[in-house]
Amino acid sequence: MLAESELAATAPEYLQSRTSSSATSTASSLERRSFETLIRQAANVVFATSNSGELARMLEDGRRFDWSIIEEAGKAHGFDLALALQASHRLLLIGDQSQLPPYNFERFETLFREPPRILNALKMGAQFAPGLIDRAFMNLDANGQIKFSDSCSEWLPMVQFFAELFLRATKSTVAGVSIAQQLKFQHRMHPEIAKLVSECFYKGRLKTHPDAIKRFSEEPPPYSIVAGSWLPAAPVVFIDMPWVQQEKFAGGEEGGDGAPRYSNPTEIEAVGRVLSTIRSVDGVSCHVQVISPYRAQVRRIASAIGDRMRLGADLENLLAPEFDMDVGKRKGATVDEFQGSEADIIIASLVRNNDEKPGKGLGFLADPRRVNVLVSRARHKLVLIGSWNFMESRIDCSVEPNGEEELAHIARLIRFLKHGRQTGSVAVVPYSLTKGSLF
Known part of the structure; x- marks a missing residue:
């Protein structure tokens, strides 16, 4: 537990006291959440899954990092990486496009190649979970459907984001050095x-x-x-x-x-x-x-x-x-x-x-x-x-x-x-x- 850790022992007395009180069973949920938020905001290094709700809340509170380091990036859809990519202006993605791709990537790619199917699915979904569906997609006119199809074409490379990014990055250099490197x-x-x-x-x-x-x-x-x-x-x-x-x-x-x-x-x-x-x-x-x-x-x-x-x-x-x-x-x-x-x-x-x-x-x-x-x-x-x-x-x-x-x-x-x-x-x-x- 944090209250019993070496880190807590070296903290100022008032923080030690607050750490101990927050760890007790009598601490209110509000006190505990407040203290957890304080710890997260003060942390130099934060570990999180790429689509963590806690990470989303930190970004909503304006927290940004010097670096975002994403491990096993080749296994994640680009949509799953959105939070981590926004967390910093400097990114290190580690992955292997020669190994297994993101889960169910074939289904996503098939869907993005058939925009009408997506629109039909959205209409059906609106009947059961209207709060999760953007109403703007419900009744698109002909021009709106064309724009949606164009968007699907842009989203398609996001399914295998790491593989696509690595391919593009191999053609980009900084000071004559490729920004994409394979471990030797x-x-x-x-x-x-x-x-x-x-x-x-x-x-x-x-x-x-x-x-x-x-x-x-x-x-x-x-x-x-x-x-x-x-x-x-x-x-x-x-x-x-x-x-x-x-x-x-x-x-x-x-x-x-x-x-x-x-x-x-x-x-x-x-x-x-x-x-x-x-x-x-x-x-x-x-x-x-x-x-x-x-x-x-x-x-x-x-x-x-x-x-x-x-x-x-x-x-x-x-x-x-x-x-x-x-x-x-x-x-x-x-x-x-x-x-x-x-x-x-x-x-x-x-x-x-x-x-x-x-x-x-x-x-x-x-x-x-x-x-x-x-x-x-x-x-x-x-x-x-x-x-x-x-x-x-x-x-x-x-x-x-x-x-x-x-x-x-x-x-x-x-x-x-x-x-x-x-x-x-x-x-x-x-x-x-x-x-x-x-x-």
């Missing part, structure tokens, strides 16, 4: 994982800082692998599942039929086999995270892991406090949920394994931004579980793909894994060589 060095990922991400999604421009290279080469990982286990020590491992088009009884994906409720039971089994080989290091915290593009797969994996942990048998190793598997969604999170987070070990179930014709059947994996997030979350070890032959059959991987070619990221990923297999930085393990049955 990364510090958190194993160099080989970083190289995969760089080659597949950033044209090789992302490098590992020398300090990070030294750290990963000298410090042991925060986990161990069972001696003699089938799981290799390589930082990148691909568990190769049989392709349903080549093996009669291979276990492929299930689900579909409209909503993307895909799952893959055989890959759930593979996740368990990977987890069974990992051991904790006494006193060293280790974040193990299972992810997948599909929520249905995530739910089934989390349920299977939880069941086995409760039985205290096949996955009793995960009960170690160093793993702390009950925190958050460590037993399973979608790729979208896990953007912006990281873990020491990432186990990724790709799910898709079908007999669709080349170029088809990848679902969420056809989006390079989602695959970028999927492979860039691991600090020490990345384990991909999927069908190598299925992935390789989607696009010609024998030649370097054109940068604009659809599914070019899949070809680059397969090519990188093939090369890494030759150098030893990547290990490919056929599913048939994994041992044990957990689920």
